[in-house]
Amino acid sequence: MAIIVEFVPEEDTLAVVTIKETQSASLRTTNAILIAALLISSYFLNVLFVVAVFITKSFRTTIYLMYCHLSFVNIIDLSFNIFFALIFVANGNWYLSNGWCTFNVAIQEFTHLHTLFVLMIIGAERALGIILGPEYVTHGDKYLSGLRITVVSLILSFVSISFASVVFMSVIPIKPFRNRYVCGIDGGGPVGYVIARLIVYFGCLAVILVAIGAILQKRTASSISRNTQEYAEFIKRNRAMQEHRSRAKLMILITCVFICIEGPYITMCFFYETYNSREFSDISIDIPQDADTLITWLKFVFPLICPIIMLSWCNDVWTKVKEVMCCRSYDPPTIGHMPGYRDSNEIAPVMTVVGGEHGPQIKAENREYQLRPNLNPTPSVTSYESDAPSSVTQEANLPVPTTQQSSVASSSPSVSTPSPSETPKLVKTEVKTPRNTPSKIPRQISQFRPKN
DSSP: OOOOOOOOOGGGSHHHHHHHHHHHHHHHHHHHHHHHHHHHHHHHHHHHHHHHHHTOGGGOSHHHHHHHHHHHHHHHHIIIIIHHHHHHHHHSSOOSOHHHHHHHHHHHHHHHHHHHHHHHHHHHHHHHHHHHTHHHHHSGGGTSOHHHHHHHHHHHHHHHHHHHGGGGSTTSOEEEETTTTEEEEOTTOOHHHHHHHHHHHHHHHHHHHHHHHHHTSOOOOOOOOSOGGGHHHHHHHHHHHHHHHHHHHHHHHHHHHHHHHHHHHHHHHHHHHHHTSGGGTTOOOOOOHHHHHHHHHHHHTHHHHHHHHHHHHOHHHHHHHHHHHHTOOOSOOOOSOOOOOOSSOEEEEEEEEEOOTTSOEEEEEEEEEOOOTTOOOOOOOEEOOSSOSSOOEEEEOOOOOHHHHHHHHHHOTTOOOOOTTSOOOEEEEOOOOOSSSOOOSOSEEOOOOOOO
C-alpha cells in the first residue's frame, strides 16, 4: 500500500499562522487606541465650538450658526461612522447586524453630501455680501434672513436624506470592508446611482467655485468722506466688510481641506462602485489593502481638523473658549477710579482729533460729571491775569485760614473778609492795569502760605 504524502505551504503552517494572528491582534489594539483618541478629541473640539457660540449672544449670528451646522454634521459622522469603525477594529470583525451595516453606509452618504451643501450655503451667503457691498453687511436681514437660510438648509437636508436612503433598497448590495473598518457599497450595484451622485457632487462644487471667485475678486478702494460726521459710519462699514471677508476665507479653507481629505475616499468609492457595477460585469477592480486603509484613515481625520481650523481662525470664539475653559477674563483692566458726585455740576472738556480739508483739527466737547458724595473737592489753582480787559470776579468754595485771608485782603482791595457765620470764600479778581505800568501782582499763586 502506497503512502500518500501531502505538502503544506510554509505560510499555512501552525507556527506561521500563530505569529500572523498575534501580529494582527497587536495591530488591531494599536488601531483601536488611535481611533478612540481621535474620536474623543474630535467630539470635544466640535462640542466646544458649538457651546462657545451658543452661550454668547453676540456670536449667534447667521454665519456662526452655519458653522455650528457644520459641526453638527461632524458629530453625526463621529457617532455613526468612526464609532462603528472602532467597534469593528476592536472585535476584528463586523459583529453588528446587516441593518446597522446599511445604516452605516447611509450615514456616510449623508455626511459627504450634506457637508458640501453646508459649504455651498456659506459660500453663496458670503459671495452675496461681497457683491452687494456694505449695504448687505450692515442690513443683511433685508436680503437673506436667518429664517430663509433655515428653510434652505432644511430643503438641502431633505435632499441629502433622500440620496442616502436609496442604499436601503435591495438592489444595492452592502458589505463590511475589513481594510476600511467600515461598511460600503459592494460590486453588482446599478451604475445609475453612481452617476446621479456624481452630478449632485459636481453641481455643488460648481456653485462653490463660483462663490469663491466672487469672494476673491479684486477689491474696490473706498474713499473717505470729507464730512467729519460720516467718519464713524465709514469705519463701521469697513470693519463689517473685513469681518465678512474673513469668514468667507474660512469657508474657502475648509472647502480645500474637505477636498484634500474626504475627496480621495469619495473618489475611491466611485471607482470601485463603477467598475464593479452590473453594467460592467466583465470588468472588476480591487483596491490594495494599504491604499484602502490609508485613504480611510485620512477620511477619519476631517472631523478633527475642521473644528481646529474654525477655532484658530475665529479669534473671538477662541477667546471665549479660553475664558470658559480657564475661568478667566481677557478684558483689559481699568486704570484709575470713576468720577463720583459733586454738589454743583462741573464741565470737563473732552478733546477729539478729527480730520478735515485743512488737516487734523481738535474738537472740544463739554461733558458733565459729578464726584462721589462726602468727598472733599480738590482745590484748584488760582491765577491772576493783569492784562484782562475787564474785571471778573469768580468765587470758589475753598476754606482759607485767617492769616491767609488777612494777607490776601491787604494785597487786593477786592477781596472781602467773610463773617464768622459764613463759609470762608476765596475771591478771584482780575484787575485792569495800564499797559505801561508793570503789574506787581504775581501771574500765578499755586499755594497760600501763612506768614511767620
